[in-house]
Amino acid sequence: MERKRRQPYKRNKKRIHIAAAVLSVTAAFAAVCGIVYFMRGSGRETPEELLVRYMEQIGQHNYEEMYRMTDPAHSAYTDKEAFIKRNSAIYEGIEIENVRVEVLENDRNNSREQDSVAYQMSFDTLAGNLRFENEMQFTDTEDGYKIIWHDGLIFPELASEDKVRIESSPAERGKILDRNERMLAGPGTASSVGLVPGRLEDRENALHQLSRLLDMDPETIRNCLDAAWVTEDSFVPLKTVPKVSELDLMALDPKEDVLAEKARQDVLLAIPGVMISDVEVRTYPFGAAAGHLTGYVRNVTAEDLEEHAGEGYNENSVIGKSGLEALFEKELKGQDGCSIYIEREDGSKKSVLANLPVQNGQDVRLTIDTQLQEALYQQFQEDPGCSVAMDPCSGEVLALVSTPSFNSNEFILGLSDARWNALNEDERKPLLNRFQQIWCPGSTLKPVIASIGLKTGAVDWQEDFGNEGLSWQKDATWGDYYITTLHAYEPVTMENALIYSDNIYFAKAALGIGADVLERELNIMGFGEQIPFEIVMPPSQYSNTEHIESEIQLADSGYGQGQILVNPLHMAGLYTAFCNEGTEIGWFAVFTAEKDAEDSLLIVSMVENVKEIGGSGYVVSKDRNALDAYWGSGQ
CATH class of the missing domain: 3.40.710.10 (DD-peptidase/beta-lactamase superfamily)
Known part of the structure; x- marks a missing residue:
């Protein structure tokens, strides 16, 4: 049902309708604000025209010009800096875009010095589109009409003592699961090592120890402690390290890396001011066995934000950088939730202005069998090569292994320069995904x-x-x-x-x-x-x-x-290696011959440079051991 609009006070009785379809003043104005309007033939700016010009400045973040349009004597803010601070904090905080305004009515009040204009305003925010009706009042001065400004012009329900708050609900990234619901990538827990500045006893000595134990440059640690937000009681995170669980320590034969990490953290905790707390991170339970397959995520960069503008990323987001994490980024990412609301002086919630519900990322289920994936990796982990396993009847890929590999968890915890250089300079090329090459x-x-x-x-x-x-x-x-x-x-x-x-x-x-x-x-x-x-x-x-x-x-x-x-997947998954400078490669293909076998399986493995280690027989023995381990697990 169409709203009835009363005629404006001007003598010509012409209705004013300002929206995206009306003539544009300038291309820049329309592009930045989404507001278009026309100027009347008379030389004096009308209240309606002043209103629209004011809205233009909001979209351009031109707060000084906005203030010049107001009548400080009759407005809530007489101080320009306070006016600019209030408006910029709210409009930029909610990331206002695509401002549009439509004049609904204009009635002259009884007083000769004052007029009002009713309008509908809409714009996009972090929490979606926000639309409301409002009214702007004016004084008629010698210099023309001026706006009577108050906080309610930002939002009708906003009072001077109220605050506008933004509440974010980060989306949970979807899991990557194998055919049996085992998790290859998903939520996990790590330990965050940090400092409480007020508890430091010998800052320089502490920084020296931390630099050695965390493999961090001392200047980097100083920069963290000297950040503007840091107070004496702040917890300043420095580095994320693996979490050492009690279950791992209670094992009959604890792993050496677990014992080494426990020893390191004990030394860290002995430094006054150091604290270690749990933090949720993306984790890869199968580590290097699936490193090339799963890939990894990293914190977004400025380039990522520019490349993916408008896709819901912010400075706190992560993004898939390689492997399946990058391939299924759209499905795994989800959409962060966001709520914009007005908060009263006492901290209670007055009203919700806009709300964007959180949409968690989708889980991605693979045909991969992680037990077979790990069995093949354990056999070939030191060899430059790859293995592909398939169901020869259905064509489902059961394993994709590239060796040597890398542990995706290292990228989550943060690689030191030394470790990154070691991976890149390793002549075995652990960062090369061999199952994604042609040979x-x-x-x-x-x-x-x-x-x-x-x-x-x-x-x-x-x-x-x-x-x-x-x-x-x-x-x-x-x-x-x-x-x-x-x-x-x-x-x-x-x-x-x-x-x-x-x-x-x-x-x-x-x-x-x-x-x-x-x-x-x-x-x-x-x-x-x-x-x-x-x-x-x-x-x-x-x-x-x-x-x-x-x-x-x-x-x-x-x-x-x-x-x-x-x-590696062409010709029913047959896969071997490229001959480089006369090196010899070993290959082996094994498959279930019976078409009606219950657990059909096809594996193709290749290893480079096998001339001196037994030729193809070397690969045969490795595949035999992998199959023994896989079928011995109950598969």
Whole structure:
């Protein structure tokens, strides 16, 4: 139902309607405030026009100009600084934006010196949109109309003794769970080490000890203590450290790192002024076993706030920086709640102006099985490599392990410069996510080449290709280039070639298939395309250019060399490593052959540089141990 509006007092009886659809005074004015208005033909500013111009200044935070529009003699504030302090504290505190005003009515009072204008005002705040009707009164002076200012012009219910308060309700970040509801990332407790300045007995000696025990620069600690908000009784947090629980200490064989942390905290507490309190943090129970998979969160930076403006982040927010924490940031983040209310002088709540309910983040449940994830990590944790486990029937990914790894909890507690440099300079590259790379597939491609040969009719599985010994080249045009293999056997048929992993057989098979047909069939299998998977994997390739360029490159492609690179989930999760500077890689693939098996499983593992440690047999033994541990746990 439309509100009836009374006519303004001007003689022409023309209704004034000020909103976003009316003409704009300037582009900057409209962009900053969202208020548009028009000036009448007469040279004297009307009360309605003064009202709208006043609202423009609110959006621009131009409080001095606002004060100049008031009549101090008839207003609540005669002091300009007090006026500016009151308005700026409220408007900027609630982060006012997109101010709009619509004049509803304008009646001249009985007194010649005073007029009033009724209006509707709306704007956006931290707690959402706020809209209300109000009335502004004016005095008619020699210099034109002036505003009679009082606190009720900010909010109709606001009195001079009242305060405007903001109450925030941080959203709980969603958990990352495995297929059995085990938590990979979620809320946890750590210990916050801090100082109470008034209890310090020897400041410089204390700072020296803290610098050594917390691996912090002494100047950083001084800056924390000298912050403007710090008083003698303040608790000044310095660093977050792991919480040492009584259960961990009561274990029959407490872990060495737990005992070391307990000893460090005992020494810290012996320093006068040091306190240790519990603090809630994001925690990663499986640590390095899932470091590359889960990733981690960090406190937002100024760049984050700029990049994600308007998405609900503030200086106290965290944001996913890598792994699943970054991938599912929107789902996990949630929306902080916020309430803006008026508080009486006695501290009681007078009225709620705006309320934005908190929306906790969503939990993300994975197909990952953390027991298998951890079993694989424990076997390969010192080796540069990766493992992928899948259900070969459903295609569900059960484990994604990259080794060596990092503990995501370190990023939550705060990495020292020395630790960060150590991670970056480690020649084993623990920060490299190996399951998110493309690698030379080697012999894992041979069954694929066999299937292409059979499909296209280019290869007869019963044909004997002939025993060429351990090295072979097609003809003299190859110069001094030969293809080598490890075993000589007879007959050289497809079945035996797969058993003995014969490079020469599959080089001949690729030549028989031909470059054009091989490219076509590999394209059908998804080479060059993005796999539809939540974690972005680079597309597999068969050449560094658009095509296989030479006969030798084609032959090498037949046994997974040449320029073929495959990502870890392509071709049913088959995954191995890229050959770098002549290093040797070991790979092993194991899967449940029976399609109707109750617990179908496929694992592909690869380790770099296995030439001196047993070749592929090294990987086989590791996978065997991981499966024994996994199935021995009752899976």
